[in-house]
Amino acid sequence: MKARAGAHDIIPFGKPPSVVLVVTISLILITVISIYPHFEYHRQPDYLEFAISIRDPPPSSSTPASISRWAPDHSAPYYTNETCMAIHEHQNCMKYGRPDSGFMKWRWKPFGCELPLFDPTRFLELARGKSMAFVGDSLARNQVQSLICLLSRVEYPKDAYTPDERFVKRWNYVTYNFTLATFTSPHLVKTNQSDPDGPAHSGIFNLYLDEIDDHWLAHIDEFDYLIISGGHWFFGSLIFYEKQQRVGCHFCMLENVPYISNFEGFRKALRTVFSAINSRKNYRGITYLRTLSPSHFEGGLWNDGGDCVRKKPFSSNETTLGGEETELYMIQKEEFQKAEAEGRKRGLMYRLLDTTQALLLRMDGHPNKYGHPPNEKWFNDCVHWCLPGPVDAWSDFLLETMKTDSRR
């Protein structure tokens, strides 16, 4: 795997050319972790349900006329891998030989209303003089790169200096005085790897459930928009701490350590996140939660031949969210509501980007085996999203809420 020439200045985690070797190695590591955050799955039979339930038909039969759906969009895509240099290697599906392009030509049509297509000029006008930060895992990065590509029809950003690109990457839109940033924090709370020398993919993480990750929180005061996401990394092996004491673990296989479910860990982590935001005196931004991005392994687990080969979106009567993902999604919505109520008391605004149902229908939008060169042995990626692709719709959702808020 080789970083594309010129790509180091736009891809988060990139580095100056003098350390290309380090970049290559760290990219592989980060990609391995970030594509396969739930490496320990196979040890747990309950994960099977996650893979299988994808195709279960939903219990109620909705009438086709009254459901949200993906509608054909013959004008799409609005950028390509040739016009936008921000696409991460592993989401550049056309480069790696994906033969079909129909997956790019859909737009989200919510029932009962229109979701306008992304208008880059309108976005940049609303964002003029402002700043926006994305916090999360490699799917947050996927989202930022989609946004940069959608905006590239109007302006391409300049890289801003950041001391450690493993954690933060910044760009400036000079004409609009708009700053965009991404903070890498897959667990959102404070974490370190319990065995830092172990192979990245088998890493067990220590999660300090009641301590926030200051790599991002310490910087939020300067941002007008803060877009939080995450979830997948809570499927991994985790050792939970509270008040600096080990309280339990999930898939850690340590003796005499009580089991705490990843769901409980996730809920506590989100509470810590929102309470840290709400008690941040000088923060005035609008906080968004972008809900869980569904993955779609079919015919097996991610490490056991599972793939995602569909070429068209599902209709909503054809699929449901897996049980474990549903759980994380419900926790997101519940904790979001509490955070919003708390935030309101001190005048902070919250917005939910509830994109899970829409993306659930897009099994066709993942790289699958087209996220890497054909001669490289790699697992199928049914977690991230090809660009251009379905996550471009996340920016449609985002811009609509920005328009609404600008009229307030």
Ligand SMILES: *[C@@H]1O[C@H](CO)[C@@H](O)[C@H](O)[C@H]1NC(C)=O
């Ligand atoms: C789902 O709805 C579509 C119409 O939107 C219909 O053609 C199809 O037969 C339905 N599939 C199932 C499994 O009910």
Ligand SMILES: *[C@@H]1O[C@H](CO)[C@@H](O)[C@H](O)[C@H]1NC(C)=O
């Ligand atoms: C873009 O995709 C095409 C195939 O559609 C591929 O030949 C080309 O190398 C890719 N370009 C870049 C810059 O990734």
Ligand SMILES: *[C@@H]1O[C@H](CO)[C@@H](O)[C@H](O)[C@H]1NC(C)=O
């Ligand atoms: C750019 O925006 C910042 C606020 O984010 C503001 O303080 C600054 O004055 C603006 N600069 C110009 C040149 O408009």
Ligand SMILES: *[C@@H]1O[C@H](CO)[C@@H](O)[C@H](O)[C@H]1NC(C)=O
């Ligand atoms: C992780 O962080 C905690 C708290 O700062 C520290 O006590 C511990 O030694 C760290 N563990 C590793 C493996 O670095």
